[in-house]
Amino acid sequence: MSLPSQLDQVFVLLQHWVAGLFPVWLQPFVATVLAVVGIVASFPAIFAVTTVLERKGLGRIQNRLGPNRVGPLGILQPVADGIKSLTKEDIVPFTADGLVHFLAPVVLVVAVFLGFAVLPIGRNMVLANMDAGLLFFFAIGASTELSVFMAGWSSRNKYSLLGAMRAVAQMISYEVPLLLSATVIVMMTGSLSTVKIVEAQGGFTGFLPHWYVFTPWGFAGFVLFVIAALAETNRSPFDLPEGESELVAGYFTEYSGFKFALFFLGEYLGMFSIAGFAITLFLGGWGAPFSFLGFVPSWGWFFLKLLGAIALFIWLRGTLPRLRQDQLMNFAWKFMLPMTLLNLVVAGAWRFMGEGPFGGVTRWLVCSAVLLAAYVLLGRVLMRHQKLGPRSYRYAE
Amino acid sequence: MLGEGILKGLGETAKNFAASFVSKDRLTTIQYPEERAPVIENTRDFPFLVYDGEDKMAGLRCVACQICEKECPPKCIYIVKSTDKKPDYVGKPQIYPARFDIDISVCMSCQICVEVCPFEAIKMDTEFELSTTDRFGGLLYDRDQLARSNQHYHKIHPTEAAEVDARLAEEKAKSEAKAKAAAEAAALKAAAAAAAPKPTPAPAPAPVSVKEPTA
Numbered sequence: 001m002s003l004p005s006q007l008d009q010v011f012v013l014l015q016h017w018v019a020g021l022f023p024v025w026l027q028p029f030v031a032t033v034l035a036v037v038g039i040v041a042s043f044p045a046i047f048a049v050t051t052v053l054e055r056k057g058l059g060r061i062q063n064r065l066g067p068n069r070v071g072p073l074g075i076l077q078p079v080a081d082g083i084k085s086l087t088k089e090d091i092v093p094f095t096a097d098g099l100v101h102f103l104a105p106v107v108l109v110v111a112v113f114l115g116f117a118v119l120p121i122g123r124n125m126v127l128a129n130m131d132a133g134l135l136f137f138f139a140i141g142a143s144t145e146l147s148v149f150m151a152g153w154s155s156r157n158k159y160s161l162l163g164a165m166r167a168v169a170q171m172i173s174y175e176v177p178l179l180l181s182a183t184v185i186v187m188m189t190g191s192l193s194t195v196k197i198v199e200a201q202g203g204f205t206g207f208l209p210h211w212y213v214f215t216p217w218g219f220a221g222f223v224l225f226v227i228a229a230l231a232e233t234n235r236s237p238f239d240l241p242e243g244e245s246e247l248v249a250g251y252f253t254e255y256s257g258f259k260f261a262l263f264f265l266g267e268y269l270g271m272f273s274i275a276g277f278a279i280t281l282f283l284g285g286w287g288a289p290f291s292f293l294g295f296v297p298s299w300g301w302f303f304l305k306l307l308g309a310i311a312l313f314i315w316l317r318g319t320l321p322r323l324r325q326d327q328l329m330n331f332a333w334k335f336m337l338p339m340t341l342l343n344l345v346v347a348g349a350w351r352f353m354g355e356g357p358f359g360g361v362t363r364w365l366v367c368s369a370v371l372l373a374a375y376v377l378l379g380r381v382l383m384r385h386q387k388l389g390p391r392s393y394r395y396a397e
Numbered sequence: 398m399l400g401e402g403i404l405k406g407l408g409e410t411a412k413n414f415a416a417s418f419v420s421k422d423r424l425t426t427i428q429y430p431e432e433r434a435p436v437i438e439n440t441r442d443f444p445f446l447v448y449d450g451e452d453k454m455a456g457l458r459c460v461a462c463q464i465c466e467k468e469c470p471p472k473c474i475y476i477v478k479s480t481d482k483k484p485d486y487v488g489k490p491q492i493y494p495a496r497f498d499i500d501i502s503v504c505m506s507c508q509i510c511v512e513v514c515p516f517e518a519i520k521m522d523t524e525f526e527l528s529t530t531d532r533f534g535g536l537l538y539d540r541d542q543l544a545r546s547n548q549h550y551h552k553i554h555p556t557e558a559a560e561v562d563a564r565l566a567e568e569k570a571k572s573e574a575k576a577k578a579a580a581e582a583a584a585l586k587a588a589a590a591a592a593a594p595k596p597t598p599a600p601a602p603a604p605v606s607v608k609e610p611t612a
Contacts, residue, residue, distance in 0.1 A: 057414065060413065060414045060417045060418070061410045061413050061414050062413070063413055063417050063423045063424055063425060064417075064424065064426050065424060065426060065428075068428075315407065315410065315411070315414075316407075318410050318414075319403070319406045319407050319409075319410045320403065320406065335399075375399065376398060376399075378399070379398055379399025379400070380399075382399065383399065
């Protein structure tokens, strides 16, 4: 094997080598455990790096330095945070439902980790190559709502419950556009397997890759998917369930110490997994962005893209103010849903125009025009009744 | 068009992000323990007791009148009057505080004690690094800890201190003049009485009895 391909497969080879030390009947088990350990170790490490990057990035966006006290340039801040959250007192409210209160963060983290099982991190690097990997991911992703509601309900706290209600309403509303925007990919690939989806985007025209984001329906799908993913992970500007100015901390108001840290971890891991899926579905997964960059290991590309996605999420968080509940719901049902449905139609048209005489440039123009026109029109209609400007208060003065 | 504002906002934050690495003027945060913002003159946090001269206890302006103790809204001042007297800035013997405690964990920095004090004896300090590991005893300041020199007052609130000093000097001059006038009048009277044949007893010298000014 040549050096680049050895480097590409370094983790796979390592796994095989370690598993080879065990008796044959144990080997599949050991290999799986090794892969799980890899996932459970690497993504929380990225979480630690992300917390400090996010705080520093948000600081820079607000013309501050961000954390700069622990270690050089503050890069050891996650260590300090970790020690702090581990040594803090774990307070459970007197009237809380102890068992559910304890289970909620565990359920969240477990569900989020399960989502990584079907995520192709590199060539031959997927824990479970399921035929219905995408379906599995969305099913598991939806179960995080359960833990959120468990946390909110068991805390016996009005803020927690309000936060949980908001979270459930928001997650269910945005689950629909999230799924529909991903359905386009399934239609085009003809498979629910994440590995097959990445492989389908593997080709190059000249030096440009065949990523789905470089098609009209793929681009629209990507934008819609990212918006829905932001809402699904409770990230700003969709952070209503934990809006600190309204609900203290939302559904995890009554959590402290390590359980709070688990919620925090679960939230960020959820963001990574959904960003990983956005990459898998639209950005070519672990594929290189240019044909001449193929020598870089595939997992390197995946993590680079993941860092890019995280940076985008941080950038958006630093820019956008929080939506109001009605704006959130209006946006989900009046904009996201029609756009995703239209995108399905456009993707179908793209598929069949490619076979007919309207292939090439024509289908590009037609599909782009339809999507753009719908976007502009929907925007106009939605903004028509918007009264922007200072609010007037009739009763409170 | 929908989303235009978002793009504009993203551009703005990107500009902030990039420019904060280039221009130091953008970073307005003061890195506190190493750098400090200049303290503005009207800063105030907790009260202190002003003393004149070198000796803390001898120069304490407070006469233990307990007005501040009574006016203090959260009742954080505790005063015990002395049984003996010591001369004040005019030289008049006055009671002084045998105990003067302020619990700064209770004090709300309202400055009412300063406003009601007729003797310019209590003023507001600007010292804010008061953290302590003992939240009860460590935050209960006694007479010794509260006493600060007039020079300190001049340093932290120059304008105000100059005004106070001028007022005190004026009062002192007035009382000295009064004492002098009274002494002169008494002397005149005494002289007149001595000259007059009527054998009246010499009247007690004017109400202000102390004539020897000790600064």
